[in-house]
Amino acid sequence: MFFKDLKGQDQAVSALKNYIRQRHLSGGYIFSGPDGVGKKMAALACAQKLNCLESSFDEPCGKCSSCLKINNLAHPDLHIINNGDDEIKIDDVRLLQRQISFRPYEGAMQVFIIDNAHRLNSDSSNALLKVLEEPPKHNLIILITSKPRLLFNTISSRCKVIRFYVLPRQKLELILKNDYACDAQTAHFLAFYAEGSLGEALKLSAGxxxxxxxxxxxxxxxxxxxxxxxxxxxxxxxxxxxxxxxxxxxxxxxxxxxxxxxxxxxxxxxxxxxxxxxxxxxxxxxxxxxxxxxxxxxxxxxxxxxxxxxxxxxxxxxxx
Ligand SMILES: [Zn+2]
Structure with missing residues (x-):
């Protein structure tokens, strides 16, 4: 995962790169925006950059053993909660509480990604709140959501929010033509039908x-x-x-x-x-x-x- 692959999310990418440069990317973040615009890819790029073994400017190297493990979702310091459309229960957050109390196992930072974070219920939100109030050092918690209004205010107020947006239609059409070798007719149709979501456009194209x-x-x-x-x-x-x-x-x-x-x-x-x-x-x-x-x-x-x-x-x- 590279930040440069996040098309049309310049604002989010530059904010994240700044936090990383200033060594401020820790604690709780909310990556908010519609489905298919790159939130999870951005979260994984952060995890890679923070744990990359090669010193390169702004981007993870993508080749070291740490980058490769994160790419394969097999790094011991990367923890992902993804219950799909099901509730995120208190047991899921209790496990996170246990893991976060340890130091990183082999990397520089533990990264916790909670996908569909709006599926946290009141018990699991309360448990997470305790962690967000005093997050141990060397930990990053990223809550990913397309429905930020469903998050509890107590949670939102303790996280920095990074917003991701759908792409303007013409921009998506150009990206599909230039970066994904779509022919003009397909790019035109997908740009309309996927409503600005590159992820959705690629899924439709594969189907x-x-x-x-x-x-x-x-x-x-x-x-x-x-x-x-x-x-x-x-x-x-x-x-x-x-x-x-x-x-x-x-x-x-x-x-x-x-x-x-x-x-x-x-x-x-x-x-x-x-x-x-x-x-x-x-x-x-x-x-x-x-x-x-x-x-x-x-x-x-x-x-x-x-x-x-x-x-x-x-x-x-x-x-x-
Ligand atoms: Zn690397």
Missing amino acids: QIMQKKNDLLDNFVFSSKPGQGFARISAKEDARFYLNLFAATMRDVYLVKAGLGADQMINADRAPEISKIAQRLTFNRIEGICSGISESIGYLESNINIRLLLNNLGAQLWQT
Whole structure:
């Protein structure tokens, strides 16, 4: 992990580098910002830099045994709590309390990363508070969260906050083209659809999003027999994924009808076909389909017949 790989987070990176240079990076920090913008990568870069065995300016070397161990999440002085969407319980924090009472095992500093820190409950927050009030030397505690408002005030007030932001769309598009070898059409689509999150864009790209969304367009949105095109979708998660893509497409249809240019379309690569649909449908019908999509996403939670749901939505595209 290198600080230079954190794209578009100049403010956070320069604050962290300053703290490291002044040897002030210790105690409690909150890395706050949307998912997929590099918070965890930044936390690991800090852990590497603080424990790196090579003296290099600003960046960890990435090659020494300490950097390599942290890269593999196998360094004895790196402790990560990640319970996903489950609560972080008091036992998790008690373990941290025990570990933090020891000196670093082989590095210069112990680094504790608490991912999804907004999942700390009141008991575990209180236990953590005790540590944050008087953190032993040679320790860094990083709380990572996309929902900082859910953290207890007592916790937030004892930590320094480093903010991470989504990237402006044009900037994300450029990064995807220049640093990740995305072709222009893919970079354009991802920059819109991932809403400024580089991590989300890369995840979508790895999941063959372009192929899937064009499959949806060809076999459902542009097909006069949309019910047949997606007869195979039966899993809730698939249906949710395609309904979200469908919603993005209908947004394009609406905006084209309202006179916006192709460069503002999510599916700019399919602009001519989307314009044709925009000509055929009235604003009322487009709005009806959009609310049908939102309702359908809501219905997915109940035991609804997904095929029927998609058939009904598809039929509205061609009703006269
Ligand atoms: Zn190193």
